Amino acid sequence: MSAGEHARAVRQAERTERELKLLFARLGSKQHPRGRILTAYRVARRALRGDATDLGVLGQVLAELRMAVQETAYSSLSTAGQAGMAQARTITGIYGLPTPTQIYTPATEYDAWMAAYDAQAAQLRALAVAGDESAILGDDGRVGAMSPAPIIREGARWLTIAAAAGMSYGIDASLNRARAREEWQRQAVAAIDGRTTDCCLRVHGQTVGMKESFSLSGTPRFADKMKDSPFHYYCRTVWTLVRAEDAKDRLTQQMQEAASYELEQRALTGKPGAFGPASATSRRTGVQVARKRSASSKTSSAVPNGEHPDALLKSWVNGAHRKKSVLLKRAVKEELGVRGLVMNRNKYTHTAAEINASRASVRSMYDATQASLKGKKTITLYRGVKSEIRSPGVVESWTTDLKTARKFNGHDVMRMEIPVDRIFMYSGGPGWANGRYGEQFEYMVLPEAPQ
Amino acid sequence: MIIREQIGIDGKRIVEMIPENEEDERTLEQMAAAGAIDARDGFSEEPELWDDGEPDSAGE
Numbered sequence: 001m002s003a004g005e006h007a008r009a010v011r012q013a014e015r016t017e018r019e020l021k022l023l024f025a026r027l028g029s030k031q032h033p034r035g036r037i038l039t040a041y042r043v044a045r046r047a048l049r050g051d052a053t054d055l056g057v058l059g060q061v062l063a064e065l066r067m068a069v070q071e072t073a074y075s076s077l078s079t080a081g082q083a084g085m086a087q088a089r090t091i092t093g094i095y096g097l098p099t100p101t102q103i104y105t106p107a108t109e110y111d112a113w114m115a116a117y118d119a120q121a122a123q124l125r126a127l128a129v130a131g132d133e134s135a136i137l138g139d140d141g142r143v144g145a146m147s148p149a150p151i152i153r154e155g156a157r158w159l160t161i162a163a164a165a166g167m168s169y170g171i172d173a174s175l176n177r178a179r180a181r182e183e184w185q186r187q188a189v190a191a192i193d194g195r196t197t198d199c200c201l202r203v204h205g206q207t208v209g210m211k212e213s214f215s216l217s218g219t220p221r222f223a224d225k226m227k228d229s230p231f232h233y234y235c236r237t238v239w240t241l242v243r244a245e246d247a248k249d250r251l252t253q254q255m256q257e258a259a260s261y262e263l264e265q266r267a268l269t270g271k272p273g274a275f276g277p278a279s280a281t282s283r284r285t286g287v288q289v290a291r292k293r294s295a296s297s298k299t300s301s302a303v304p305n306g307e308h309p310d311a312l313l314k315s316w317v318n319g320a321h322r323k324k325s326v327l328l329k330r331a332v333k334e335e336l337g338v339r340g341l342v343m344n345r346n347k348y349t350h351t352a353a354e355i356n357a358s359r360a361s362v363r364s365m366y367d368a369t370q371a372s373l374k375g376k377k378t379i380t381l382y383r384g385v386k387s388e389i390r391s392p393g394v395v396e397s398w399t400t401d402l403k404t405a406r407k408f409n410g411h412d413v414m415r416m417e418i419p420v421d422r423i424f425m426y427s428g429g430p431g432w433a434n435g436r437y438g439e440q441f442e443y444m445v446l447p448e449a450p451q
Numbered sequence: 452m453i454i455r456e457q458i459g460i461d462g463k464r465i466v467e468m469i470p471e472n473e474e475d476e477r478t479l480e481q482m483a484a485a486g487a488i489d490a491r492d493g494f495s496e497e498p499e500l501w502d503d504g505e506p507d508s509a510g511e
Contacts, residue, residue, distance in 0.1 A: 320493025329492070339453070339469055341479055343492050385459065386489040389466045391479045393492030402460075408494070412459025440494050447469055 004404060006246045007439035008094050010255070012087045013189035013240040016163055019083040020236045021191065023076050023159050027152045037155065040068035041148035045137055048146070052133040055125070062121045066114075069151060073113045073158075077106040080159040084166025084238075088174065091241050098177040100170035106162035116154040120145070153233050160230035164238055168228065171241055175210075183244035187252070188214050188229075191236040192262060200237045201263050205255035207247040214239075250401060251439060254428060306331075306357030309365045309431055316444070317435025320397075323348045327358055332424065333394045335359035336366065337451030340394035366450070368430035369423055378417040381443050384408030392447040395424050401441040421449045452478075 028035020044065040051057040081104045088100055123145055127135045138144030175184065185207040190200035199218035206214055213225040220232040229237045246252075307324060312331075315324035321343070327350050329342045334355055373379075381398035382405035398418065399405050405413045424444040425432060434440070453469040468488065470476040483490035 316493055317495055320491075320496040325493065339471060341470060341476060341483070341490055341492070343480075343483065343490055345484075382460075385465050386491065387487075388464060389468060389482075389487065390489040391468045391470070391483065393490070396492040397494040399494075404494075408491070411489070412461045412463040412465060414457055414465060415460050416457075435495055437495060442494055 004407065004440075005094050006242055006249060006251050009091050009240045009242060010187075010189055010251065011438045012090050012094075013238050014191065016083050016087045016167070016238045017189070017191035017236045020080065020160060020163055020238075023080055024156050024234060024236075026076060027072065027155050028148065029152070035152075036072045037069060037152050038148050040065055040072075041146070041151075045146055048133075048137060050133075052136045052146075053128045053131045055128055058124065058128050062124065066117060066121065069117050070114060073110055073155060076155065076159055077109050077113070077162045080162040081106040081109075081166040084163040084168075085170050087163075087238070087240075088167050088170025092171065092174040095241065095243070097174045100173040102169065102173055104162075104166040104169040106158075106165065109158040109162045109165070113151075113155050113158045117151055120151065156234045157230050160235050160238075161228075164228045164230075167238060184210055185242050185244050185247045186210060186212075186239040187242045187247065188237055189240050189255070190259065192258060195234075196262070197232060197235075198263070198266075199231050200235065201259040203231065203237065204259040205252050207242060207252065250441060254439070254441075257428075306354075306359070306361050309361045310433070312358065312361055313365070313425065313431065313433065314435065317433070317437070317442070321345050326350070327354065328362070329394050330355045331358040331362045332446070335362045336424075336446060338394055338446045338448050340392050340396075340447040342394050365431065366424055369425050370421065372430050373420045373423060376420050378419050379423065379443065381416055381418050381445065383414045383416075384410065385412055385414055386410035395444050395446055397440070398443045398445045399441045400443065404440050418443070418445055419449065422446045 025032040026035055028038025032038075044061050047061050048058065085100070085104050092099055124136055127145055134144065136144050136146050138146075143149075186209070187205065187207045188200075188203045190196055190204040192201065192204065197218065197220060199216055199221045202218035203214055203216055208214055211227075213227045214231075216224055216226060216231055222230070222232060228239070229235050231237060242252075307327060312324060312328040315322045316328055319325060323346070326342065326344045326346075326348045329344075330350055332338065333340070333342060379400070381400060382402050383396070383398045384405045384407065386408070388411055398416075402413065402415075422445055424446055426443040427434065427439065427441055452471060452475045453467075455467040455469070457465045457467065459465050468475075468479060470479055479488065479490065482488045
């Protein structure tokens with residue numbers, strides 16, 4: 001049982017989602033006009049202009065188009081299936097389960113995709129026999145029957161199915177080999193961004209038994225209960241494996257909170273996508289607020305010469321010993337006037353001007369955090385300690401998750417009710433974005449309240 | 452030097468040393484360099500606790 005395992009399993013699902021997004025783009029869309037299928041159709045339609053009802057010409061063009069679709073379908077489906085298998089392999093590694101060794105081949109998905117193309121080609125031949133070129137190629141403002149849209153849409157559907165099937169195939173094989181008595185659940189993980197549908201936001205974080213179906217309530221959706229994604233066309237949601245005992249843990253709660261926040265903001269503003277979180281769990285809740293505030297505040301107007309808050313945070317969550325992280329610590333010490341060590345094992349130097357220039361960023365980060373915590377007095381946090389004596393950093397990582405804290409143990413774990421005025425930033429708070437180590441439920445804590 | 456004592460959740464004593472001036476800071480830095488005290492600050496200082504052996508996605 002570990003929150004770390006769960007967080008890493010969710011990260012793997014996010015990787016598969018990113019792969020699907022790239023594969024969708026490769027097919028073509030308004031945003032990706034050079035996509036392979038879109039381009040192949042453009043070329044084919046141009047070749048048919050004036051000759052669309054000539055069955056000989058049409059047959060030749062359709063054969064070439066089929067080869068282009070076939071090639072894209074084959075390579076994209078293979079990539080999607082492999083992405084699902086790779087997700088299964090990494091997740092079984094995370095949980096200490098046997099590694100699946102079988103290869104998943106998305107042959108039925110390929111047949112289904114090509115069947116959609118063949119059905120369209122049959123229609124086009126029938127329209128050619130009827131001698132109606134405009135029905136095939138359309139006219140100004142109408143695309144006609146020779147449209148790439150249904151083929152791309154079907155393709156996107158089968159890509160998600162291939163990725164999900166690769167994942168299921170690998171996990172099933174592993175659990176069968178393990179003959180595990182442990183209880184496992186499947187958790188839906190949506191790619192939360194500006195394009196996430198209402199349906200996927202509502203299912204995000206939902207956990208079900210291994211043989212059970214997810215309950216869908218949002219729109220669009222193919223059905224009310226579905227065992228696996230895609231839940232609609234162009235769906236990127238995939239599932240990840242979670243121990244039954246962790247199914248309702250803090251991470252799941254954060255995932256559902258992040259999705260609820262997105263839904264609330266869309267309802268309030270009527271602007272889908274303006275509030276997309278950076279990951280499955282972290283909300284950009286305060287980013288817009290903090291930036292609006294900084295644009296009008298005196299402290300933040302000095303930022304141009306210093307490091308931007310996003311750059312300072314990014315450095316911190318990816319390496320607390322990096323040069324920018326040391327700059328962050330020095331600027332915290334100067335701006336907030338707190339006592340504590342500035343650990344700098346690589347002996348980086350910064351000029352007073354560099355430190356001063358970043359003080360405004362530090363102030364805006366702190367102020368945005370404090371505004372978001374208004375009304376709270378303390379937060380229970382944990383931190384692992386390696387030896388009996390410790391020296392607090394001028395800012396340091398604590399967590400709400402005891403299991404995460406225990407990772408840093410060696411001597412004992414501290415548990416403290418930290419006053420909110422000592423919280424500098426926190427996971428899920430304004431401007432927060434997790435680093436390469438994923439969700440750690442981190443709170444950046446000051447050793448004392450700012451002076 | 453400010454000294455604070457805490458008891459960990461497993462019942463062990465934890466002594467916190469907080470520097471009050473530059474001399475204290477130098478002392479603590481020397482102790483940290485010698486491994487005599489725990490002076491880690493960020494979780495990301497110990498990537499080996501988190502890496503799953505997978506390279507970062509080149510996707511986004």
